[in-house]
Amino acid sequence: MTRNNLFWLAGGLAVAGVVFLIWGISLMNNDIRSHLAANYQEYGRDSDGAKYACTGRPQQVASEIAQAKAPEAQATDRGSEYLRYNDDIVIVGPDAGRPCSIRVEDTDARYSGGGFIFLGPGFTPGSPSGGSGGSPGGPDGSK
Template structure:
């Protein structure tokens, strides 16, 4: 009887650990978006107007320092830096870090929208790939050839 008792305890422990892990993953703690949400100060008054998916955060640190903190935890797929700020692209999200007073404003937004909004800053570096693949050239005979 004793060996069964330990298997039950081990099974319950595994289930609890799995539940805790899933809660942590789906509670917004994952990815660059979750990192920014947990480590920087929310500043709704700096959200970009007309963009429901945009959320602004602030940091007293300069943009390059903030970018280094974020990329140390979550490596971006593409990164661009110019005088206006640091632009990080992840699979679904973009993190835009720009000077704001003595610190930074950090904008979290959908990667597609960020590309359209900041194209002049990131178009040469981010590139873009459609969900159909980069070699897709249109449909029908003679189209896009």
């Protein structure tokens, strides 16, 4: 390779490095937890997740959150909105005297333990079909 070709190669690699750096930075804040932390005030935290204060109707707040980052599934039950994401479930509704509260829970820690997985009302499938592990088990399909 000639000296000029090496300069072109080095320049191309430098430009590619800058492009990938900018792309990586843009992906860092692409999860729902960072969005909520940046836009709502946290007022509580426990082993299950974090709670954020919100104003307005839960349906309106859930819609705003869903516009910022689209959920995999969404359901409504008794005045609360449930937004399911890959690793989290966001529950928007009243909480302990607050008319509007946002609760974020980790689905891996909270909803899976090798048994029944419940991600809030309205999500399908609601439970494993049949018996243990989705099949009736035992010889000839019976227990």
